[in-house]
Amino acid sequence: MTSVIFLGTPKFGAVVLQGLIDQGYKIEAVVTQPDKKFGRKQELHQSEVKKVALANNLKIYQPLHLSKSEEMNELLSIRPDFIVTAAYGQFLPTKFLQTAKIKAINVHGSLLPKYRGGAPIQYSLINGDKQTGVTIIEMVKKMDAGEMYGSRAIDISDDDTSGSLFEKLSIIGRDLLLEVIPKIIANQIVPTCQDEDKVVFSPNISKDQEQIKTSMTATQAHNLVRALNPQPGAYILMHNKRYKIWQSEVSAEKCSLESGYLVSKNKEFAISFSNGTILKILNIQPTGKKPIAIKDFINGQGNQFKVGEKIVED
Known part of the structure; x- marks a missing residue:
């Protein structure tokens, strides 16, 4: 059975994680952001990824900073076949990525190399793009710069919001990932390099x-x-x-x-x-x-x- 460490936080990641579970992948660990307080009552909320992990009795890690955490050593010892990330929200140490026996891959919410960074879906709307999509890439030290294993595009409708696009792209990302992983295992897919001349960044949205x-x-x-x-x-x-x-x-x-x-x-x-x-x-x-x-x-x-x-x- 193919083993996976999964890292993600919002619903986008939760949909991808559930897809891996439903397809029978062995989820060795789930890493997600710490619970956060919201609203005037400052009620503690779990991430959508954590909710899926709890419902499936999976081992959960929630370090504030993964690279400096006590949990890191335990994660390093697992050595899964794949490390899969989908909207996790933190940089991953190279030493951790290298523990994947086959590949460390990311489900990224844009048509790379356009919109590397933490807010690709938001920028596609801010800039009035007509299309967006999902790209599966190998994770490397440089942000969202790894070789691409596949991508899939969709049109952006006039009434789309980031919320509706997140939902659409989570399903597309899940399905694309489940197609790509078996091909990587069977050496049936050749990754392609990103065109560095076409790179566009999408940093996290600032308060301003x-x-x-x-x-x-x-x-x-x-x-x-x-x-x-x-x-x-x-x-x-x-x-x-x-x-x-x-x-x-x-x-x-x-x-x-x-x-x-x-x-x-x-x-x-x-x-x-x-x-x-x-x-x-x-x-x-x-x-x-x-x-x-x-x-x-x-x-x-x-x-x-x-x-x-x-x-x-x-």
């Missing part, structure tokens, strides 16, 4: 990038909303108060107002952006409150904003 700014066009603002839904959420500053925007729509109309003005709040909350473009806010979340449909916001807090007034600050 979460803000919708008046320098953006409506399309750029809309793409940011999609990219940061469901986590961490894009926000806009209106009258110096922060509001998260969970759903939006680019208007087909244009206006002569400068960026940041309220264009309309008659059954819609429309704001002007760069180049005369207009963004309709469809779902909004005031700080400390739950997300609400824009019609409910207009009927409540909307009376503090006046049409023709500059309401957005950077």
Whole structure:
């Protein structure tokens, strides 16, 4: 039976892990990020990968920093056939990768060499790409730079968010991985090198990038909303108060107002952006409150904003 150490954290990784379990691979250990506190009540939440591991009675490791952890020595001693990662969120020591008897491979959520790094799905939306996909690569010391064992592309629909793309790509990644592993074992697949001239990086989203700014066009603002839904959420500053925007729509109309003005709040909350473009806010979340449909916001807090007034600050 082919043995695997699996490393992953969010649902993307959980889907891949469950696929390996269902196909009969021997999961020697599961490594995932430590439980984290969320919300005002600071309740402790387990990662989606941990939930799958617990449901299948698998050995779980949750070091804060894998390379400096006590767990590292135990993991080094396992020496599995494969080390498989899928959205784990930490760099892996070379000495650990070298313990794989066959290969250490990663399920990466982009069409490499485009979008190496920790936020490939988000950047595909931010940049308005028409396609994204999954690539299976060998893990090497350099980030996401290993040889490729296969890739699969899908179209990005107009209503996709990072959440919906994560779900789609997790299934594609699972299926592609389960096709690739037997071929690697049987020496039936020849990996290809990435074209270094086409490398694009996708570093983790910074706090500053979460803000919708008046320098953006409506399309750029809309793409940011999609990219940061469901986590961490894009926000806009209106009258110096922060509001998260969970759903939006680019208007087909244009206006002569400068960026940041309220264009309309008659059954819609429309704001002007760069180049005369207009963004309709469809779902909004005031700080400390739950997300609400824009019609409910207009009927409540909307009376503090006046049409023709500059309401957005950077």
